[in-house]
Amino acid sequence: MQHFLLSATARTLSLKAVFRMTEERAYSTFCELRWPETEGEAVCPRCGCTEAYHISTRRKFKCVACHHQFSVTSGTIFASRKMSFGDLLAAIVIFVNGAKGIAALQLSRDLDCQYKTAFVLTHKLREAMAQEQADRELNGIVEIDGGYFGGYVKPENNKADRKDRRLSFNRSGKRQCVVIMRERGGKSLPFIVRNESDAVPYVRDHVGTLATIHADEGTGWDALHAGWDTHRVNHSVRFMDKGVCTNQAESFFSRLRRMEVGTHHHIAGPYLFAYAGEASWREDNRRVDNGSQAMMVASAAMEAKVSRTWKGYWQRSG
The missing domain is CATH 3.30.420 (Nucleotidyltransferase; domain 5)
Structure with missing residues (x-):
């Protein structure tokens, strides 16, 4: 009997497909993960209002009710991120594809980013994954x-x-x-x-x-x-x-x-x-295909709050 990881069923998302995405498509994916109830339409994290102005030049939103400005990653574990949405999505796919984990040094080479960036990013993903285990x-x-x-x-x-x-x-x-x-x-x-x-x-x-x-x-x-x-x-x-x-x-x-x-x-x-x-x-x-695994991790990251451990980690430790 063929092992699950060797079957085509296990491969539903490739890194090639992610890099072929436009930045706008990757951004839309994160919007859909952040606000699945409204199919990607912005919801104010402060007052919960579902109506917001779209500031397209900065990829931000302004709440109609309380005038709070926010982005798709505001208040999440990816808050204050500097990586593009395409690179973030690629990092998640690389992360879940490693059956024995992925080294931060290897991820930094794959994404052409600093080791410090890859180290904190992978730990943020681990923190988000652990949220479902809490209770x-x-x-x-x-x-x-x-x-x-x-x-x-x-x-x-x-x-x-x-x-x-x-x-x-x-x-x-x-x-x-x-x-x-x-x-x-x-x-x-x-x-x-x-x-x-x-x-x-x-x-x-x-x-x-x-x-x-x-x-x-x-x-x-x-x-x-x-x-x-x-x-x-x-x-x-x-x-x-x-x-x-x-x-x-x-x-x-x-x-x-x-x-x-x-x-x-x-x-x-x-x-x-x-x-x-x-x-x-x-x-x-x-026994879950890698596409579903990637979406599970990305969804967990968008639901997780700003990390007290990893926000500003290198500024404190450097």
């Missing part, structure tokens, strides 16, 4: 697992000077645990904790009380038995035991590890949650 509740059979990232300690040159890096006091203190909760046949939700055992409060907030939990033999999951119907599988013996497994959770970590090793090379630190959220979104939508 998610998982039910049915939920697989839970944790994986550790970051905190690498380089071994000493001489064997006699090397320390056992498996011991906590020989680590750098920067290691973090990504915990994934994945509903079979449904959605997933990642979060970051210091140790796997710290994850139980997050599970309590986002997993329904009638759900059935599958986890491995890690002692951090022992507390789950008190609140849910919990089944465990001992991976040192077998990967599946009478239908109990964490294969879907392992699939998420496989993608995240490939993103780390093959694309981004370093995804730990304060941005680990953003990359984990991206991997979760890609796993949830792995």
Whole structure:
């Protein structure tokens, strides 16, 4: 049977088609994504009035009711953008086409923009993608697992000077645990904790009380038995035991590890949650064609508010 990604069904939007678009057509696409209820006709973000003057020379609108001037990206995560709408749309298509993510350096070369621009843009897209995960509740059979990232300690040159890096006091203190909760046949939700055992409060907030939990033999999951119907599988013996497994959770970590090793090379630190959220979104939508994926990301970006984290990032960090 042919893999979905190899089929023609998976390819519904090409980069070639985006670059053939006129700037006006790309602009109209963003208007339709921002105001789908009015088929792209401007709606004032301040008072909600549906009547506005079109200032065509500046691609801005002026509300008839409150006289507020706004653009299609005002109040969104793309507010104050300098890239053309065609380049923004192309960036989104390139971003979703990367099965293991897309490096900011590669995106900067593809779009002929600064690395700083590509870095902030990709993180804004990740932030927009994560909006739908905020209040998610998982039910049915939920697989839970944790994986550790970051905190690498380089071994000493001489064997006699090397320390056992498996011991906590020989680590750098920067290691973090990504915990994934994945509903079979449904959605997933990642979060970051210091140790796997710290994850139980997050599970309590986002997993329904009638759900059935599958986890491995890690002692951090022992507390789950008190609140849910919990089944465990001992991976040192077998990967599946009478239908109990964490294969879907392992699939998420496989993608995240490939993103780390093959694309981004370093995804730990304060941005680990953003990359984990991206991997979760890609796993949830792995059977969705790339055209629909691009529109999903673009719609999420137009619905997301101005980013407190990424607005003016390089002015603060530079």
